[in-house]
Amino acid sequence: MSDEEDDYMSADFLQGVSDQPVGIAKSRAHKRQLQIHSRFEESRETFKPKRPISHAEREKERREEALAKPISQESKGFALMAKMGFKPGMTLGKQREDEIRITEPISVDIKGNRKGLGHEVEEVQERNDRVEAVMQKMKEQAAKHEELIDDYSKRRKMDNNAKQLVKDIRACRKVCEELDHRIGKKIPIVDWFWRSYKVVQEETEAPKGYYRSRETEKEEEYKYSNGLKAPVDPNYDVSMPTEELEDALSKINTYLRDGHFYCVWCGAEYCSPEDMAEHCPGSTRRAHHGDDDHE
Template sequence: MSDEEEDYMSDAFLSKIQDVKPGVSMVRRVKEAIKKEAKQKEKNIQNRQKTFKEQETESREAALQTSISNQNKGFALLQKMGYKAGQGLGKEGAGRVDPIPLNIKANREGFGMEEVKKRKAEEELHHYRQKVRAKQQNEAKSVEDFRTRVRTEREERKIEADLRRSQRSCEQLDSQKGVSVPREAWYWPGVDADNEDDAAEEEEEEVTELTSFDKLQILTSYLRGIHFYCLWCGTAYNDEDDLCSNCPGDTAADHE
């Protein structure tokens, strides 16, 4: 057991309290002895030898708090030039009054390392911000590409559905007029791939394949011109004048 944790019931400790008056109770004598021991420890801590670093710090702080005396050569030279204590530097006395603050260098790094570290940190921050900005732009582009793709696919599905409706209407209207063979194989539903492939083999010239959008435009124009039928209105008009007078237009957008 260390000195700081002395056993208060040991003979060594009890021998220290033999000088207490014999009439005092044992509990009181023990308390007084403990109190005396604590005071002695506090005194030892206050009187312990200070380290070199602590002495250096105290000396520096004391020097900084002490004004420069007249014995200082630099201060004496300033006084000869007309300077007075408490006056600002410069010809007009408007310069610095307090000394330049002292900055203690606490590490072993060479001079200029702080600027190098600061510049490196700024560069890393700049690169990080660029990466974050590029990531955000890529995410935004991905979202926009996805929306465009969804919108395109939805429009394509609508065009396919409108094309099938126009083919059924064309077959029905042609049949009502006694037409047994469509003008083009794809004008009617179900009369498509085989007939077109056979016709294409007979022709030597290369034929550009029509898209669903192209077919829809051609077929709606045929229905309006031959049968006075508007796919978007769902109505077969009496004649061209009736069609032009009562139909909003020849596109789906005109009917919205």
């Protein structure tokens, strides 16, 4: 066998062994390679450099080791206490029935840094103050979030209320015009009770020689559905104040109920005030739909 084959710990040989997979040996040569690889790994762990221990860590280990050891029975202090009847595991002094005493030495907390006395307590207090400040900020953010949600809900509710008011006003105007035409009215009792429509009229051309001689001027005019002149249509929509919408609905609804015995929410025209009072739930949407009403 050559010298190269006998040099089992050479770098080239170990490099080849380290590349071999660990597992069950398939042959005698493979078994030998696995054994060499195992020895090589053990030697690497044995000679693995350790992190140097600092002087402070070494002193701490010695201190904890010394404090963990009980008092030697050969010391003079233990001999004096033994003469007074002390035995290992006993407490010092006379013990009352309701008193609990410690049987182990009090642990010693040795200061191992250059910070001033009481600095640890101050650090704990500062840490607690920071935690409390963070918790307070989180509570304020949560309260602000709830306030934003509440404001959004209120705005959403107001928008839905305005939409419903506009819808009821338009329904009342449509019914009012139809019922007034049925009894022969030419114009509404209040201008806006009927809807008016914009009509565009063209005027005659300007005299020749004028710089706008080829253009025509247009004038806007509003009329009711029967062709009679009408004022500008108010065009009720959700952009109007809620109070104004509620006032307009109250006025036209009162006219329909008193003048035509008609309820827009029942969708029915009654024969008399007595018939309406008996069969109509009331003069508001809430009276007809309960919780479905938008305030």
